[in-house]
Amino acid sequence: MTKAMVIIGAGECGGRAALALRDLGFEGPVTLVGDEPHLPYERPPLSKEAMAGEAPAIKAITSDEILAERSIRHIHSVQAVAIDRAAHVVRLSDGSALPYDKLLLATGSLPRKLPMPGLGARCVYLRTFNDAKAIRAHLRAGNRVAIVGGGFIGLELAASARKLSATVTVIEAQPRILMRGVPAEIAETIHKQHEAEGVTILAGQGIAAITDDGAEVRITLAGGLEVVADLAIIGIGAMPVTGLAAEAGLTIDNGIAVDAELRTGDPDIFAAGDCCSFPLAVYGGRRVRLEAWRNAQEQGALAARNMLGAGETHAAVPWFWSDQYGLTLQIAGLSDEGHSVVRRDLEDGAFILFHLAGDGRLVAASGIGPGNAVARDIRLAEMLIAKRAKPAPEALGSQTVKLKSLLAA
Amino acid sequence: MTGLTGAEQSNFPEEQMSDWVEACEAADIDEEDVMRFDHGGRTFAIYRSPDDEYFATDGLCSHEKVHLADGLVMDDIIECPKHNGRFNYKTGAARGAPVCVNLRTYPVKVDAGKVLIQIG
Numbered sequence: 365m366t367k368a369m370v371i372i373g374a375g376e377c378g379g380r381a382a383l384a385l386r387d388l389g390f391e392g393p394v395t396l397v398g399d400e401p402h403l404p405y406e407r408p409p410l411s412k413e414a415m416a417g418e419a420p421a422i423k424a425i426t427s428d429e430i431l432a433e434r435s436i437r438h439i440h441s442v443q444a445v446a447i448d449r450a451a452h453v454v455r456l457s458d459g460s461a462l463p464y465d466k467l468l469l470a471t472g473s474l475p476r477k478l479p480m481p482g483l484g485a486r487c488v489y490l491r492t493f494n495d496a497k498a499i500r501a502h503l504r505a506g507n508r509v510a511i512v513g514g515g516f517i518g519l520e521l522a523a524s525a526r527k528l529s530a531t532v533t534v535i536e537a538q539p540r541i542l543m544r545g546v547p548a549e550i551a552e553t554i555h556k557q558h559e560a561e562g563v564t565i566l567a568g569q570g571i572a573a574i575t576d577d578g579a580e581v582r583i584t585l586a587g588g589l590e591v592v593a594d595l596a597i598i599g600i601g602a603m604p605v606t607g608l609a610a611e612a613g614l615t616i617d618n619g620i621a622v623d624a625e626l627r628t629g630d631p632d633i634f635a636a637g638d639c640c641s642f643p644l645a646v647y648g649g650r651r652v653r654l655e656a657w658r659n660a661q662e663q664g665a666l667a668a669r670n671m672l673g674a675g676e677t678h679a680a681v682p683w684f685w686s687d688q689y690g691l692t693l694q695i696a697g698l699s700d701e702g703h704s705v706v707r708r709d710l711e712d713g714a715f716i717l718f719h720l721a722g723d724g725r726l727v728a729a730s731g732i733g734p735g736n737a738v739a740r741d742i743r744l745a746e747m748l749i750a751k752r753a754k755p756a757p758e759a760l761g762s763q764t765v766k767l768k769s770l771l772a773a
Numbered sequence: 774m775t776g777l778t779g780a781e782q783s784n785f786p787e788e789q790m791s792d793w794v795e796a797c798e799a800a801d802i803d804e805e806d807v808m809r810f811d812h813g814g815r816t817f818a819i820y821r822s823p824d825d826e827y828f829a830t831d832g833l834c835s836h837e838k839v840h841l842a843d844g845l846v847m848d849d850i851i852e853c854p855k856h857n858g859r860f861n862y863k864t865g866a867a868r869g870a871p872v873c874v875n876l877r878t879y880p881v882k883v884d885a886g887k888v889l890i891q892i893g
Contacts, residue, residue, distance in 0.1 A: 380870055406871075413837075425871070658857065661870055685855070692855075736843035739854030743845045768805075 366392035369671055370454055370462050372444045372608065373470035374398025376406060376657060377637030379425050380664035381468055381671075386434045388672055395437045395462055397444055397454070400492055403427065408657050410496040411517050412687055415503060415524035420496045447612035449630055466632050466671040469609055469620055470664060473602035473638035473655055478512060484576030487596045490517055502595040505529035510583055510593035514541030514567065516686045518599035519554065523688040526561045533564045533591050535583065540567050544601075547699055547717050549707075550732045557689055566591070602655050604639045617641050619653040624677035626667045634671060636663035645679050646749060647701055647727070656684040681749045683742075690734050696746035697728030706760045714738050718745065718761075724754040741767050793882065793889040799827070800886065807851060807862075809842035812892065817879065818842045819888055820862045822849060827881045828862050829890040835867065835874035 369385055371378045374396050382396045382404075398404070403424040414420035431438050443457040447467065454462045475489035488499060499521070503509065507530045511518040514536030525532045534541070542551040558565055570586040574596070581596040604619040614628045615621040619641035626634045626642060637660040643649040662680050669676055685694045702719025709715045714733020721727045729745030731738030744767035748755060751771070759765040796810040802821040809832055810817045816832030818841045834841055834853040843854040851862045858872030865876035880891040 383870075665870070683857075736839065736854035739843055740845045743852065743854075743857070 367465035368393045368463055369395070369466050369468070370464035371396045371468045371470055372454065373468075373472055373605075373637070373639070374400065374404045374438065374440065375470065375472050375637070375660065376404065376425065377472070377660035377664040377667075378468065378470035379404025380661050381470060381636065381668045382436045382438075383426060383430075383434070384665040384668035385671070386436065388668060390668075390672055393437070394435070395439060396431075397439045397442060397456065397462070399441065399443045400494075401441045402493055403431075403438070403440075405493060406657070407491075410493065411490060411520035412524060414493075414496050415500055415521070416527065420493065420500050422493050444608055447608060447633070449612055449633070452632065464632070466634065468664075468667050468671060469628075469633065469635040469639060470637050470660075470667075471605035471608060471620075471635075471639040472660075473604050475598065476601040476603050478571075478574075478598050478600060480571065480574055482574040482576060483596075483598075484581075485578055486576050486581045486594065487574065487598060489598050490521065491602075499595070499597060503528040503530050507531070507595065508580075508593040509533070510535060510581060510591050510596045512571065512583070512596060512598045513600040514538070514565065515544065515599055515601065516542070518597065519558065519688055520686060521597055521599065522558060522563050523561070526558075526563055527689075532562070533566065533593070534558070535569055535571065535585065535591065536565065536567045537570045538567065541565060545695065545699060546693070547705070547719075547730050549715075549717060550693060550730055553732050554688060554691065554693065557691055561689060602638065604641075604653060606639060609633075609635065609639075617651065621651075624649075625670045625675060626663060626678065627670065634667045636660070636667040642678055644682070644698075645677060646681055646752070647698065652682070652698070654682050654684075656682065658683050679750070681746045683746055691732060692734075692736060692738070693730070693732045694738055694742040695728065695730045696742050697726075697749045699728040699730055701727035704757075706757045708741070708761055708763060710737055710741070710763065712737055716741055716745070718755075718757075720757065724757075726753055726755055726760070744768055744771060747771055793891050796829070796888045796890050798886060799883050799888050802827075802888070805846050805848070807842050807844065807846050809840055810890070815892070816840065817890065817892070818851065818862070819881070819890065820846060820851065822863070827883055827888050829879040829881045830860070830862050830865055830876040834858055834860075834872065835876060836872045841876075 406423040446455040503525045509525045509530045511534045572586045573584040575582045583591040606616045609620040620635035622640045638655045641653040683696045699719045703722045706718045714737035716731035719728040755770045802808045805823040807820045818832045820828040836858045839855040845852045859868040865878040
């Protein structure tokens, strides 16, 4: 009997999974269900390249023609409302029901809401293409933009807004920007760049109150400062979308809990991408949840293989990047695994921090520089991390030692 | 270095094949590495393979127009520095998400220690 594959969530992860099932030769029915009206598209450009033009352009990862040609049924603008595990059926918000043999939950994440009263129409979040369009309409000279949260989304939007000559203030409750997962030295480089571009960064400033009268937003900080803006963009993190899984009785543990093969407690249900937490082999099975584009891609493809019975375990090293102005940051691995740091300086002010565990193992590398100055070395570091290599700190720190030579060792 | 010829593949009809252009010294590129070459308003990537052959492709990734010469060469693969799109630089073939459009390749030869490419 031909099996039916159903994927809930038509973002990067779900889209890649659907295409991967066909790449792997699966010929049965594949259905991709998404609650947005669009084809699966890339989200990273929404805070960056999409803001550059007059109107944001969507960067779809596939087309209607390809989906038709590959017999992938894409049901859009519809939510999955319940999973009947006993009957192997997913119920949708349009009243229909989809039978499945294997189900993939690629439900992604949603912006964490600022838990305060007073937010109105001029307080917005960025997750979808439609959100990006709404934000873009406010980015112009003379407009004041307040960004709540000095994380990646907030800072990338700050850079985009400055390029369009808006007045930008970033408000961060923590003592510095990028507290989560980014070393202080690198955050400092980014902070300076924003200030040089004319962004005001107010770090260590909690918010006491917000009022939004529909014309402007007033943000009163705990220290008494007041920031008045035409638009407040809130970027204080993301929450995994787990409601559907939780109601179906699946285990939730900082996301839909899956094993190394991305399988939930139900052998016929998988989860992948932002919505799931999984054991990361490279750190001894530490359970993590990643909000990253490459992870969404890789896990979508891995889930597809395992839905077809491959039984492969997730082995990738986390990797992500951020572009702000002409700077690119790339991080491979999780720097909080490190106990000591070795710095390697590259050309044009670029540098890389190598994070070493107590036993000398390379566990992460964080780099920043103009353009793609750090890309090659970060990629090599990622391979060293995957090999669980213990490179000599002197070699890592010396610009004259090629990282590739350490890989061969 | 012997005068080995690189990528034999060409996407051009015979009549469009034009002059060979000197790109760099053969010794300018390490083995298993890549170098950027700009010419006539276009940009190319010139590769030296681990077995000491030379190849050339379009210089920009087909995903987001990033210079591939900032990327990593491993065996016969060039990996885009931005989003890790992979191509076989000998054939130009895209090797999976996020890249799906192949790179154009160009004939290469080494003559008297110089790398020449036929950019058509």
